[in-house]
Amino acid sequence: MTEVPHLTDLLADAPTNWGRWGTDDQVGALNFLTAPRVLEAVRAVRSGKVFTLGTPVGTGNDPVWPGRAQAQRYNTQDKSEYLVGKRTATAGGVEYADDFIAMYLQGTTHYDGLGHVWFDDTLYNSYPAETTTGGLTHNSVLPIAERGVVGRAVLLDMARHFGKDVLDKGQPFGLDDLLACAAAQQVEITKGSILLIRTGMIGSFFTRDSAEYYADYLEPGLEYSPELGRWFHEMEIASLATDTMANECTVHSSGAAFVLHAALMRNLGVAFAEILSLDELASDCAEDGQYDFLYAAAPLKVAEATGAPVNPLAIK
Template sequence: MSRWKKRPEGSNWGEFGPDDELGRVNLLTPEQVIKGVREVREGRVFCLSLPLDLPGGMALNPRRKPPRLAATERDGVPYMNFPMERLDASSIDVLSDDQVTLSLQYSTQWDALAHVGAQFDVEDDGQASKVYYNGFRAGSDVLNAEPDHAGGTCCDHGPSFGARRLGIQNFAVKGMQGRGVLVDIAKHHGHGRTVIGYQELMAIMREDDVVVEPGDMLVLRTGFAETVVEMAGRPDAEALHNAGAVLNGADGELLQWITDSGIVAICADNYAVEAYPALNQGQKKSLLPLHHHCLFKLGLPLAELWYLRELAEWLQSHGRNRFLLTAPPLRLPGAVGSPVTPIATV
């Protein structure tokens, strides 16, 4: 039985199958991976991740705490520089072993399709329900977390809370490898706050001879992550608010281009990819209309806080804008986001 009778206008629900959990990532085909591989000419590699303890503090998002690294323990003893002779007198080994408590979207990250849903009348009966891409339901497919117990554990039957469907592990299995195409907004608009709509984006792409084809991963350099690095773990919330370009998620032409272009993902070095709050009007609206359009309607994942400076400068100096992009998230069942260490190979 279908999970929905009516799908959102402009969505692709059902087009990749009634139980699809990949959305536009289905277009990341073996042929597209080969296109990415063909962009490798020198074998040079660029890491596109920030250090995962940046931005630092909680100024950027008060929900997300910095990672806390600690040693693993046994019987209250931390295992860092631990002499194994304590366990076996004949051993010459020294062991270090650690663990981390990490907000999965604190730093360089992917959004899963379960990250943003909407209240929508999927039954076409005048009653809105909380749903996600392809009609997956809040409460059954994406489980609730009680206010006094936001934690959960994985078990043989799936997570005790979080995404039973549309979790980040689907992208990990897919691999998230293919052709990346860089649009260097910072080169044209600087590192200050600029709202980029369809016209501005197209002007940059025309000037830099950037061509995007179906199956490509669009990568946007705004300079925001570079400002984060300059702050060295002591972020200034006001300065960050005025740093880096953001997409205008309320621009209908831009959203239609995302639909028509066939891109499979948008990866940006800024926070949230789009302007927040959005520049739209209305009594009932999405505060994040680009997230709504991409994650909820198209199943098109978004990535944030990537670090792109060295890659962008190298590509510019070599007259290129395409590269092999490899960016699988953690294969963590039930998660709605994930840290990632993207790698560009040129």
């Protein structure tokens, strides 16, 4: 059996952005989304069409990472309490309903904080892993939420590029595939871009049997290579968002797990958004040929959290 390489060895020559924006930085590659680049992104708005990219929450069958519980929503107050006399209307006659939800903060469309993953006991920008104990005092999702993610985004529809409605389980693709897809779509990936990748997986979740969907779970996705890591670094890619739960094939061809998270999030500070709903946007892009747009997202401002729900906007 081939020995699985440790990430220390696998990423020994991989680039990092540690210290690039100072020792206190906790938003990483989002620093590339400067005011001039945001203004440039506004020029991608040509028709005024708006797409929301979040998935529904609390349906009882939400797409969540295997092992994470479904969101639980409860009414804490509704019409029934007025009907049985436990509550009375306010002065003037107003009645109201209220509710409560318990969920994994990464149990729906979400952004990860840069401290979500690490190796060698070190988070992005050299913060020690011990700072995650009991809550992330560094590299939580809060700095990302406070900054927001706004810029020019490019959708790469890998499923359509490969002639499929949804990519196969465990199907990897790499940098050459990304660039070939962009060329086929006649869209330019410029420096500081936000990259959205569609595999068809999350869309297929709602039409497939749950047991079949989760069986032998291994998503299709982008696979790390040294060339890919250098390209993300040189192109100053600010954020990666996909319609999968992990933004990568969980297991790399080397046998190591979550290599892309380590190379891009932990080393470069690329902001990861996962579980996006991209099918409607992709269909519109295929129809009008416009694969770039203004992207805007701000996760919930949850203190010390590893991630938080978000409902991103794509504005064409």
